[in-house]
Amino acid sequence: MTGPTGVGIGWRPEIAGFVADLPGLRFVEVVAESLAPARALPAGLAQLRERGVTVVPHGVRLSLGGAEPVDPARVAHLAAVAELVDAPLVSEHIAFVRAGGMEAGHLLPLPRSRAAVDAVCANVARAQAELPVPIALEPIAALFDWPDDELDEAQFLTEILDRTGALLLLDVANVYANARNRGTDPRDLLDRLPLERIGYVHVAGGAEHAGFYHDTHTDPMPPAVLDLVGELCARRRPPALLLERDGDYPPAPALRAELDALAAAADFPVVT
């Protein structure tokens, strides 16, 4: 199977019908933990595979940034899902989701310290040893920073990518959210990241709530995020853009309009 190209969308059971009806679609992503390798693929996903649509498993609970070694059973599951959908690559986050025996329920940021870089790189190496395909790592959106960062974000991410050889899954909405909440310019990070390492790009909607911008995946994509996609493409166009929507699904025309806007911003073929 070929790597992700063009405009894609996160496959979710709730919008399986919408996704199935996108005539030009070449690429979707599926939450790895939502699939059971022992069972058959959901019908909608199986039909996309028959059409030759690339399916990328996206892990959300590996906790690669945890100080403890990554759970081998979770890595084995991700590897099995990659085989099941004949994926060209898989992706996960630079984050941790549990510690001290407790689940946080979401992706949490790491301190940008040498010790955290070591922990992530060790876990990525453990995962890479078992995965049948390359892994792309996604920097997350975080509402807070740790108090004693030794590295800035570009140094932290570049160091991890260099040491692991992993691809970059750049989430433009996360770049926007972090910069907005920190009061910095999101373009500065684009200028300093190794854009040639991008496997594909995430884009999503969000909303302001109590003074913070939240990367909700349940709101429309703000114009500023679309502008940042343009800024990225002007520097180096990534191979693929993927729209993530995880709830409060809008009417089909609204979702199609977001996919069309992404295609226009990157000069990719329209998929709708």
Place this chain on the structure above:
Amino acid sequence: MTDAAAGRAGSGELAARQAELVAALVAGGPVPPGFAPAPLAAARAALLRKRAGDVARHWPLLAAGLGADWPATFQTWAGDRPTGGSLRDGWDLARALRDRGDLPPLGADELAAREAGARYDGQRPPRPRRLPGLGRAGGAVAVQLLGRVRLLRPARRPATGPGGRR
């Protein structure tokens, strides 16, 4: 100290600090030293909102029964309780509401059906009952036979007068 020993010390410290942070976010633990309180509070609130949505998907009748009170009811209950997964979170909350007489009829129907279908001790993940099972909650009665659950009797609905339901 050798590099390897320094690495172990670093990872041990990182583990402890990650655990402190998670405890502050989901278990009512103190704000770890040096963290700005307001962004951490925003993150904690966002986690609770997301969790309330996840549990509502697993317990749709419980959430619907509470209606507009669902987010506040869930978040008050869950604020200092780490998640046991959405299924168990909803189950624990439904039992707590039942015990204090605040379980709405729709939630009682759902709880009775779940109790009939699986054995749950409140500590370990629920396990499907292999033998026939009976579940009761708030007047609702459900039975499970060969893996199929039926609601025999729904919970009592509040009386509706001439002006309709209160």
